[in-house]
Amino acid sequence: GDSVTQMEGPVTLSEEAFLTINCTYTATGYPSLFWYVQYPGEGLQLLLKATKADDKGSNKGFEATYRKETTSFHLEKGSVQVSDSAVYFCALSDRDSSASKIIFGSGTRLSIRP
């Protein structure tokens, strides 16, 4: 079945460092891809998404490009802030299904040092 594999954490960086969190997927169709973020004590929030190959999703300085050839959707940010400390989930859903369940990776905990 469809699945998502993402970089294990925790990841600890200093403020203003460059961030990459790797994510690869396995899917039989042409999924939509997502990055969700879960801040401490809060619910899941959609950070960005891409619905077809070569699309780039972006939000709050974060970017990810849908790479069909490498089945990847790596999350990047050029300069992280302490406020970016959270758990990040890569996820996919079946774009062609009217009942699009979301399949999540196991999450990557990110901690940013001042």
Next chain:
Amino acid sequence: DAGVTQSPTHLIKTRGQQVTLRCSPKSGHDTVSWYQQALGQGPQFIFQYYEEEERQRGNFPDRFSGHQFPNYSSELNVNALLLGDSALYLCASSRTGTGVVTEQFFGPGTRLTVL
């Protein structure tokens, strides 16, 4: 707009008991999905409700059941609780229009502890 709300926030039960969790979707949404998030893991899809019927189900036993009401709110019921059912239960709402489900918005979750 209140967003997705869930109740209760926390719940403690003992093995063998039954539990009911509740979810109110975001205004304008008609579809509710439930997910289980074990500690340190990503959320796992339990099932989705639309038009008061279960539309899709994940790999969860029949002990997990649900309901959707005419006002689109939903309940998740778990019978014969096991220790392994301890988790954060997330509700997500979305709008199904022209057969395509739009973005899912998540609630804060209900933390269930089974002793």
